[in-house]
Amino acid sequence: MNYYAVATIDFTNTDWVMEYLQKVTPMVERVGGKYLARTPEFELVEGDGPIPQTILIIEFPSKEAAQSFYDSDEYQPYKTSRQNGSVGNFFLVAGKDIAKS
Numbered sequence: 347m348n349y350y351a352v353a354t355i356d357f358t359n360t361d362w363v364m365e366y367l368q369k370v371t372p373m374v375e376r377v378g379g380k381y382l383a384r385t386p387e388f389e390l391v392e393g394d395g396p397i398p399q400t401i402l403i404i405e406f407p408s409k410e411a412a413q414s415f416y417d418s419d420e421y422q423p424y425k426t427s428r429q430n431g432s433v434g435n436f437f438l439v440a441g442k443d444i445a446k447s
Contacts, residue, residue: 348441349412350405351379354398355434362427370424377415378407398434405441412438 357363374381383403390397406412415421416438 347409348405348407349409350382350403350439350441351412351416352437352439353402353434355400355402355428355432356398357400357432359431362424362431366424366427370421373418373421373424374404374415377411379411379415380405409438409440 371381381403382405383401386400388401404412406415416425416436
């Protein structure tokens, strides 16, 4: 079953962003991940926020692949940079429809 990483990001500084994009994208791809969205372009169509600066969606082939990326030793320094330079949330979402279970 596919899993999706969904992140909301508010930048506190952007010094880390270019290196993060260059180094982390290949890490995601090595475990079969694919970026579906990395964008500040979205609309809140229902609810009252909060509204992040950027939303990120990555598709992974499995929960194990997503977790192996997130927990990998290679990713840890970049995760720390992201956490130090932004605030937000990082979700792993199962790609299943409970109405079809």
